[in-house]
Amino acid sequence: MRKESVILILCAIALVCAVNDGFWLVETAQGASTIIVPDDYSTIQEAANNAVEGDVIFVRSGIYFEHVVINKTLSLVGENSMTTIIDGNRTGVVINVTQNWVIVSGLTIRRSGSMYWENAGILLGNVENCSISENILTENSFAGLELNYSRRCSISGNRFLNNGGVGITLVGGSSNVLSRNSFTENGWSAVTLNDGANNNEISENNMTSNNQAVTGHCINLYRSNNNSIQKNRITSDDNGIRFEYWSNFNTISQNNITNNTQSGVSVETYSDNNTISGNTLTGGRFGVAVNSSRYVEICNNTIAHNYGSGWDAGVILDSAGHTLIHGNEITDNWRGIQLTYSSPNVSIYGNNVTGNEFGIRVFGGGSSFLNVSGNLVANNRGYGVAVTGIGGESNYAFISRNVIVNNIDGIALGQGSSYNTVIQNNISWNEYGIGMEYSTQNLICSNNIVDNIQQVSIVPGSVNAWNGSYPSGGNYWSDYSGADQFSGPYQNMTGSDGVGDAPYVIDANNVDHFPLMIPYNPSPIGGDLNADGTVDIFDIVIVALEFGHPPPPIEDERADVNKDGIVDIFDIAIVAIHFGETSF
Numbered sequence: 001m002r003k004e005s006v007i008l009i010l011c012a013i014a015l016v017c018a019v020n021d022g023f024w025l026v027e028t029a030q031g032a033s034t035i036i037v038p039d040d041y042s043t044i045q046e047a048a049n050n051a052v053e054g055d056v057i058f059v060r061s062g063i064y065f066e067h068v069v070i071n072k073t074l075s076l077v078g079e080n081s082m083t084t085i086i087d088g089n090r091t092g093v094v095i096n097v098t099q100n101w102v103i104v105s106g107l108t109i110r111r112s113g114s115m116y117w118e119n120a121g122i123l124l125g126n127v128e129n130c131s132i133s134e135n136i137l138t139e140n141s142f143a144g145l146e147l148n149y150s151r152r153c154s155i156s157g158n159r160f161l162n163n164g165g166v167g168i169t170l171v172g173g174s175s176n177v178l179s180r181n182s183f184t185e186n187g188w189s190a191v192t193l194n195d196g197a198n199n200n201e202i203s204e205n206n207m208t209s210n211n212q213a214v215t216g217h218c219i220n221l222y223r224s225n226n227n228s229i230q231k232n233r234i235t236s237d238d239n240g241i242r243f244e245y246w247s248n249f250n251t252i253s254q255n256n257i258t259n260n261t262q263s264g265v266s267v268e269t270y271s272d273n274n275t276i277s278g279n280t281l282t283g284g285r286f287g288v289a290v291n292s293s294r295y296v297e298i299c300n301n302t303i304a305h306n307y308g309s310g311w312d313a314g315v316i317l318d319s320a321g322h323t324l325i326h327g328n329e330i331t332d333n334w335r336g337i338q339l340t341y342s343s344p345n346v347s348i349y350g351n352n353v354t355g356n357e358f359g360i361r362v363f364g365g366g367s368s369f370l371n372v373s374g375n376l377v378a379n380n381r382g383y384g385v386a387v388t389g390i391g392g393e394s395n396y397a398f399i400s401r402n403v404i405v406n407n408i409d410g411i412a413l414g415q416g417s418s419y420n421t422v423i424q425n426n427i428s429w430n431e432y433g434i435g436m437e438y439s440t441q442n443l444i445c446s447n448n449i450v451d452n453i454q455q456v457s458i459v460p461g462s463v464n465a466w467n468g469s470y471p472s473g474g475n476y477w478s479d480y481s482g483a484d485q486f487s488g489p490y491q492n493m494t495g496s497d498g499v500g501d502a503p504y505v506i507d508a509n510n511v512d513h514f515p516l517m518i519p520y521n522p523s524p525i526g527g528d529l530n531a532d533g534t535v536d537i538f539d540i541v542i543v544a545l546e547f548g549h550p551p552p553p554i555e556d557e558r559a560d561v562n563k564d565g566i567v568d569i570f571d572i573a574i575v576a577i578h579f580g581e582t583s584f
Contacts, residue, residue, distance in 0.1 A: 129151075
């Protein structure tokens with residue numbers, strides 16, 4: 001054998017070992033014979049027919065117009081993926097793998113047959129533990145690569161370019177890994193999982209400008225469960241990732257999904273118990289859209305700059321109850337979070353919802369039993385938090401422990417939405433602190449309602465309760481001017497009690513009978529003297545202004561943190577120990 005051939009064989013063995021990084025592959029390569037095309041056989045199929053189990057077929061650069069069937073455990077390795085080309089001449093499957101443990105690497109596979117199922121550049125049919133790596137799959141009429149009921153296969157480092165239908169399609173099959181591939185300008189999708197393609201991993205792929213021929217989805221799951229889609233980059237497609245029709249218990253995490261014309265992630269049609277976490281979802285119409293699906297968890301994502309028409313949102317739920325939305329940064333979207341048409345039992349907590357047209361809004365009817373708690377809702381151009389009943393009532397919301405700042409309406413309850421509880425919120429610097437429209441029997445108490453242009457706006461006919469029982473009291477109103485000289489449920493006993501002696505009157509039907517004299521602290525922290533939920537420099541200032549003043553009197557009793565009758569270093573120490581803590 002020529003010296004050049006020996007070198008090529010050794011390179012082929014090294015390549016096979018390196019790209020697959022598996023002990024069994026090293027053992028196979030070490031014990032294999034190598035067949036060189038066209039040196040030993042003029043065609044790849046002839047080489048495959050004459051190979052024995054474990055052989056390596058090394059293909060020199062050139063164009064081979066063939067349809068190759070691999071029905072033995074072989075390694076098919078090209079000299080250079082750019083220049084070693086197998087061309088199907090627009091008919092049939094180019095490489096049909098029907099045996100387990102097959103390796104295909106270093107080739108361009110192109111121009112498979114017509115746009116029809118099982119016309120692919122490479123077809124893996126009911127096989128296991130195959131490896132497809134470092135190939136270019138392009139100009140195939142239907143799919144670059146098709147896995148039919150195949151298991152534990154590794155698809156890595158390939159380029160899927162300009163295939164007519166999809167880059168990779170999985171029908172059935174499980175525990176396959178699709179990683180570090182690139183997908184560009186494939187007609188329908190980059191990757192589709194269909195009919196029981198379960199427990200697969202799709203990770204660290206780069207997907208750009210797919211679904212060009214029709215409205216489609218970069219990654220599409222249909223009746224497929226328990227898949228992990230993580231650390232992919234998806235950009236400039238129609239939709240980023242879509243689940244539909246009973247695709248359950250899938251996880252989408254740490255993906256960068258940007259500049260898609262429709263949704264970053266779409267969960268549709270009875271696709272329950274899916275998790276969307278740690279992603280960046282920007283530049284579409286919707287960051288996350290959930291339709292007719294339940295028990296979806298949306299957490300710790302950055303969702304920004306999604307807008308276009310009036311229904312667009314960072315997160316939109318449409319008939320999507322029992323969803324958890326928490327720990328997200330939701331910024332500069334048309335709507336921040338929007339619930340429509342019967343999305344009950346949704347919990348929205350611990351999010352930063354800032355700079356959107358609306359912050360958190362229940363728009364359609366039937367979205368009852370909403371929990372909105374512990375969010376920062378700030379600088380939105382419309383509603384901060386709105387529960388409205390257009391198309392039906394949305395009742396029994398629980399809105400608590402939020403910081404709602406600098407919106408048009410801080411909290412709005414309207415269109416027949418009743419029996420809601422608004423408690424322990426900081427509502428400040430909004431145009432309207434709380435707005436009521438045709439909504440009755442709501443309870444609003446233990447809130448800090450501070451420095452809004454209009455503290456409350458009420459359409460006549462809305463009758464609500466604005467305080468709890470004595471001594472828990474009502475709300476803190478920054479514009480309350482009453483005194484606190486008396487105590488008791490009728491404020492007729494001598495001595496102050498932290499409750500205003502006179503009620504805070506909003507209108508004839510809406511009265512806070514026990515207005516608080518100092519801000520309510522929704523979750524007391526040592527050192528949170530101004531009850532804004534955070535121990536910070538403003539609390540230090542309260543102590544500093546009174547520091548060293550001998551009693552009596554201490555003008556601002558909040559400064560006497562340990563209540564020993566003097567403001568001294570021990571009071572400053574308490575604030576310092578808790579500095580930076582927050583209750584929100």
